Amino acid sequence: xxxxxxxxxxxRIALTAFFALxxxxxxxxxxxxxxxxxxxxxxxxxxxxALLGVSAGAVVTMTLTGRLVRRYGSHPVTVACAVLLCLxxxxxxxxxxxxxxxxxLLVFGSAYGGINVAFNSAAVDLVAVLGRPIxxxxxxxxxxGGMVGAGLGGLVAGSLSPTRxxxxxxxxxxxxxxxxxxxxxxxxxxxxxxxxxxxxxxxxHRDRRTRRLVVTFGLIALCTAYGEGAMAxxxxxxxxxxxxxxxxxxxxxYSCFALxxxxxxxxxxxxxxxxxxxATVVAGGTTAVAGMLLGSLAPSVWPALFGFAITGxxxxxxxxxxxxxxxxxxxxxxxxxxxxxxxxxxxxxxPAIGFMADWLSLSAALTSVAVLAAVAxxxxxxxxxxxRRCPAEPHDAASAGRRRWDLPSSPLRAADxxx
Numbered sequence: 001x002x003x004x005x006x007x008x009x010x011x012r013i014a015l016t017a018f019f020a021l022x023x024x025x026x027x028x029x030x031x032x033x034x035x036x037x038x039x040x041x042x043x044x045x046x047x048x049x050a051l052l053g054v055s056a057g058a059v060v061t062m063t064l065t066g067r068l069v070r071r072y073g074s075h076p077v078t079v080a081c082a083v084l085l086c087l088x089x090x091x092x093x094x095x096x097x098x099x100x101x102x103x104x105l106l107v108f109g110s111a112y113g114g115i116n117v118a119f120n121s122a123a124v125d126l127v128a129v130l131g132r133p134i135x136x137x138x139x140x141x142x143x144x145g146g147m148v149g150a151g152l153g154g155l156v157a158g159s160l161s162p163t164r165x166x167x168x169x170x171x172x173x174x175x176x177x178x179x180x181x182x183x184x185x186x187x188x189x190x191x192x193x194x195x196x197x198x199x200x201x202x203x204x205h206r207d208r209r210t211r212r213l214v215v216t217f218g219l220i221a222l223c224t225a226y227g228e229g230a231m232a233x234x235x236x237x238x239x240x241x242x243x244x245x246x247x248x249x250x251x252x253x254y255s256c257f258a259l260x261x262x263x264x265x266x267x268x269x270x271x272x273x274x275x276x277x278x279a280t281v282v283a284g285g286t287t288a289v290a291g292m293l294l295g296s297l298a299p300s301v302w303p304a305l306f307g308f309a310i311t312g313x314x315x316x317x318x319x320x321x322x323x324x325x326x327x328x329x330x331x332x333x334x335x336x337x338x339x340x341x342x343x344x345x346x347x348x349x350x351p352a353i354g355f356m357a358d359w360l361s362l363s364a365a366l367t368s369v370a371v372l373a374a375v376a377x378x379x380x381x382x383x384x385x386x387x388r389r390c391p392a393e394p395h396d397a398a399s400a401g402r403r404r405w406d407l408p409s410s411p412l413r414a415a416d417x418x419x
Contacts, residue, residue, distance in 0.1 A: 011126060011187040012134075016141045017180035018078055018119050021173055023145030025089050026112065027258065028169045030146075030232045031153030031251040032093070032162045034240055039162070042098040044362070048354020050102040051233050057109025058116070058343045065117040066336025073189055074122035074332070079181040081115035086173030093163040113343060121335045124327030126190040135324040136268025136317050143265055143316070147258035154251030214326045214334045216383050218341030220281065221322040223376035224315050226345030227288060227369040231257045234353050235295075235308060238362050243301045256305045257312040264316025271317065277325070278384050281318050285377035288314030289370045296366035311369070318376060345372070 037047050068077050088111055091104035123138045149169075156165055231254060240250035264284075271280055288311050295307025319342065326338030356365035 007187065008126065008130065008190065010183060011122075011190060014180050014184040014187060015119055015123055015126065016138060017176060018082060018115065018184070019138045019141040020145035021082060021176050021180070022085070022112070022115055022119075023142035023258070024149040025085055025169055025173050026232070027146035027149030027254060028153050028166060029089055029092065029108070030254055031150050031157060031236060032165060033233060034237055034247065034250070035157070035162045036092055036095075036101065037237070039093070040096060040098050040101055042101070044357045045351075045354045046098040048351040050098045050105060051354075052351050053102040053105030054109035054112065055229065055343055055349070057106040058113025059340050061110040061113040062117050062336050062340040062343065065114040066121075066332045069118055069121050069332040074118050074125075075184050075187065075189060078115055078118040078122065079177065079184060081111050081118055082177040082181065083174065085111035085115055086170050086177060089173070090167045090170040093161070093166055113339070116343070117332070117336050117339050120323050120339065121327060121332045122189065124324055124331075124335060127324055128328060129190040132269065133272040133324070134269050135320040136265040136272070139320040140262050140265030140268070143258050143262035143312075147255055147262055150251055150254040150258055154248045154255065157247045157251055210329050213383070214330050214337050215341065216379065217322040217326040218338035220376045220379055221319050221338050221342030222345040222348075223372040223379070224288075224318040224322075224345070225342040226349045226372045227292065227311065227315050228319070229345060229349040230353055230366060230369045231308065231311065233349065234357075234362065234366060238296070238366060239301060239304060242361070242363055243304060245301045249301060253305055253308050256309040260309040260312030261316045264313045265320065268317040268320065272321070277321050278380055281321060281380040282377050284314045284316060284318050285373045285380070286314070288373040290314075292370040292373065293367060296363050296369070314373065
């Protein structure tokens, strides 16, 4: 394992850079969706099916990536997927039909899914070694990267073609990968000494309760990833098409969402230490319900932007908490399982919202985000008792308390928790 505090700090910085790069590249693609839609001449439903390529590629690749991580390690797999991600982002502007767009997005989605499993696996191990719930800070870097990528995309949307914009993202991403990748490959993986061998084994080696809990965390991730995917794929189009926003202002919708999510995740560690995981999920999901109803049903742009921001604040910490718990229970296999289910929400979202938009309206379709956020809250509350009894591997009582799904992570309170 990475032995010294300096080693762990360098590892955390390198991983943070890749989380930020992932968000930056993804957001750069998101803000150009309206231009790509116009270029391909796709209807809302056809665009939804094309966008399905991102999620389909991600979901198909995630289970395979979990196996690659167990065999080769999370660090090399992270770097390899980052290179593919940066190269594939330049492909969508070269297409002129929904079918071709879907094909290149399948490649992009494969890289996106692979890097998410790889760096989340590395982050879960680092969280275990450090003994603090810092997972939201990594996802804050993703959100910050998304905010910067969306902001820059909005600035250049009126003056730079999608081809030149996304090619610039490729060059920038490869440069970041060169420097951050060298640093990451020099770091020894963080390997918790108290991890049971069963955690890195395939799912059939884990007991039924553990598998059930991993799936539960995956379902919670699914409900929130659906919301993130909807905001990414349809938020700008809703503002531009339904509320007559300019392209630059429409792009700001995702920026507001990403900024609020970044703020929420930067404060996530403190929130988890004070409230515990279940309370954090319940509060976040409830906030997201209110925010998305406002964002989707508001009659003008500014209330809708405010609703998008509230939604981002609410969803901020639910996904990282779910992935961290699944990874703590199942290692790379747990991360892969929960991520596959989670990004299944993105698989479900684009076509579902596209078809609902054709049948009803885009604003009505976006209310489904609020419905699934409410489902995440209900699942967390319904499984709280089982999750409290989930196995924990740490070597001391305080660390064991920090592993609990529904207990605060504060060492003072966790030390008083039942074993």
